Amino acid sequence: MSTPTTYRFSFGPWNISEGGDPFGPTVRAEYPHEAKYALYKPLGFDGVQFHDDDVVPGMDDLTPDQISKKATEVKAMLGNQGLTPEFVAPRLWFADATVDGGYTSNSAADRQYAWDRTQKCIDIANAVGSKAVVLWLAREGSYIRESKNARVAYDRLLETINKMLDYDKNIEIWIEPKPNEPTDQAYVPTIGHAIALAYASKDSKRVKGLIETAHALLAGLDPSDEMAFALAHDKLGSVHLNDQNGLKYDQDKNFGAANLRAAFNQVRVLEENGYGSKGEFIGLDVKAMRTQKGSPITAHLANSRTIFLHLVDKVRSYDRKLEQQYIEARDYEALELFVLNHLMGVK
Numbered sequence: 481m482s483t484p485t486t487y488r489f490s491f492g493p494w495n496i497s498e499g500g501d502p503f504g505p506t507v508r509a510e511y512p513h514e515a516k517y518a519l520y521k522p523l524g525f526d527g528v529q530f531h532d533d534d535v536v537p538g539m540d541d542l543t544p545d546q547i548s549k550k551a552t553e554v555k556a557m558l559g560n561q562g563l564t565p566e567f568v569a570p571r572l573w574f575a576d577a578t579v580d581g582g583y584t585s586n587s588a589a590d591r592q593y594a595w596d597r598t599q600k601c602i603d604i605a606n607a608v609g610s611k612a613v614v615l616w617l618a619r620e621g622s623y624i625r626e627s628k629n630a631r632v633a634y635d636r637l638l639e640t641i642n643k644m645l646d647y648d649k650n651i652e653i654w655i656e657p658k659p660n661e662p663t664d665q666a667y668v669p670t671i672g673h674a675i676a677l678a679y680a681s682k683d684s685k686r687v688k689g690l691i692e693t694a695h696a697l698l699a700g701l702d703p704s705d706e707m708a709f710a711l712a713h714d715k716l717g718s719v720h721l722n723d724q725n726g727l728k729y730d731q732d733k734n735f736g737a738a739n740l741r742a743a744f745n746q747v748r749v750l751e752e753n754g755y756g757s758k759g760e761f762i763g764l765d766v767k768a769m770r771t772q773k774g775s776p777i778t779a780h781l782a783n784s785r786t787i788f789l790h791l792v793d794k795v796r797s798y799d800r801k802l803e804q805q806y807i808e809a810r811d812y813e814a815l816e817l818f819v820l821n822h823l824m825g826v827k
């Protein structure tokens with residue numbers, strides 16, 4: 481192998497949160513949004529993932545000049561902190577106009593809102609110096625199957641992607657698939673769906689995916705295989721490493737916390753395919769436990785990063801020759817014990 485990759489890490493400000501959930505209020509003091517950026521470097525993070533309104537709060541009520549002024553200020557702040565903006569994602573799931581989705585809403589006015597917001601998001605990405613826009617298509621799905629025409633929805637998604645590619649000739653679009661939550665059924669549930677949309681688009685090289693561990697697990701799929709599929713197509717824009725303990729609500733647990741072996745396999749597929757060597761970030765999307773006291777809580781970010789780095793050591797010290805012998809003998813019982821012993825540090 482060539483020189484080992486030095487990984488760079490990123491997360492979004494929403495990963496430092498106050499512990500509110502659908503069943504109870506926040507339990508920690510709010511940490512000022514603007515103060516979060518000073519936490520990145522000391523924690524070992526170089527990249528910031530943004531929602532458009534993390535960059536420009538209240539953007540729906542601002543003029544283009546006001547939006548551009550604020551985004552330029554954030555760019556300067558990032559420069560001062562030595563941080564790189566990894567992507568900007570339109571937060572299309574918050575507004576009244578997107579209650580039933582944006583791009584796939586049955587209402588023309590809602591679709592127009594979604595498109596206006598998307599253009600503003602691309603403008604913000606450019607102003608802040610980010611080369612990618614992430615589409616987590618939160619409400620582009622259905623609450624009941626009969627409420628929307630899925631065929632029309634796919635046409636509308638593709639049309640939106642093409643309009644984005646026309647609107648800006650440089651930006652990349654990274655689609656973050658998730659099979660459900662908040663909708664019952666999402667239209668882009670897996671990386672396969674995202675990559676099909678990429679190939680159908682008018683500039684497929686600029687359309688990629690962002691794979692979140694928990695989202696793949698919620699789709700009943702193996703996250704490392706999902707990553708391998710995207711890597712095979714040169715379409716892994718970024719990752720949201722985290723973990724998920726079975727088919728339940730989206731947990732955003734710490735990386736490796738529910739399944740260390742699956743985490744090892746994710747690190748392995750990234751490492752073996754040179755992910756990170758062209759500046760791609762190891763993105764995290766993890767949520768601190770509601771039980772954790774204090775503010776700001778960052779232990780889950782530091783811990784997930786540490787677990788990732790330990791697993792990089794595990795991947796680099798893995799005896800692939802011995803593995804190959806077990807594979808050739810098709811002795812998968814021995815292979816499995818070998819993998820588990822390696823992870824447990826048993827010689």
Ligand code: 3MF
Nearest residue numbers: 569614615616656692730765
């Ligand atoms: C939802 C998510 C989102 C996205 C984020 C960026 C809140 O399950 O994972 O995090 O990652 O909006 O696209």
Ligand code: MG
Nearest residue numbers: 694730732765
């Ligand atoms: Mg998530």
Ligand code: MG
Nearest residue numbers: 656692720765
């Ligand atoms: Mg995510």
